[in-house]
Amino acid sequence: MTATVLNPSPIAKAYLDKVRKDVTALVEKGRRRPRILGLLGQEDGPAATYARYAQRGCEAAGIELDVEHVQAHEVEARIAAANIDPEVDGIFLYYPLMDRANDRWLRELVDPRKDVEGMHSFWARLLYENHRHVDAGHELRAILPCTPLAILKLLQHAGLPTHRVGDEPPLAGITACVINRSELVGRPLAAMLANDGARVHSLDVDGAITFEPAIGRRTFDVTDSGIDRAGALASADIVISAVPSRDFELIRGDEIREGAICVDVAEFTNFDQSVLERASVFVPRVGPLTVAMAARNLPRLLRLRSERA
Incomplete structure (x- = not known):
């Protein structure tokens, strides 16, 4: 078996095209072009590279993204100003x-109504309690964190097989392994997968826990599983790794289940080349679709603010 390498860029473009149509419709109704303010503390490095990609993606979606370089002591005041600035729609x-x-x-200082990344605790609470809307009529969608959401979209495009029965959630019967339990990616991703019905083994330097699927209850449950790396990888239909270290022991082909879908989210690769000989699909990067999901969040935030003003 040779894995299909899934390029996220064409998928991201399709989402950005849809966002552009939504933005164009807003502008045609007399609204000014939506604007995001990005705050960047580095002149170069991964964050600066990500900011450049985000600018291109937002421009493709008809959204203005202004990136402002700030010193550490300036950030809190700049966020506070952006929160009340009527010319800033997203942060x-x-x-x-x-x-x-x-x-x-700092994530808590951003007004959740302008949080295009979906990282504020207001949105996290809705995610962890599996509330998918912010209104009783279920018309206003909750904002989801853009990188975990991008990974879910890529899994859908990877042709993830379904084992669901009847009215079970879409990922019922699927086992996933998520390595790294950060608040930015690993923890919310595990929760999202489990809320969609998957059993998720979450591995981190602090040990292993399992997110039990939300089947027969509103939300997932968390247990101390004690499963080790070998057991988690061997049992997983999906392997997602986001360890931000060159010292991470790369995941090898002989560790994963044949036909597994593997997603590399890390700054430094977390997978050995031998994975391509055993996986069915390999996703080498997520960044373009993360940008697309952030852009997609903005029209939703605009609608949320207009309807709850």
């Missing part, structure tokens, strides 16, 4: 801006 933070603990705090 994008490019980490690191301060340090890990303070960056987590």
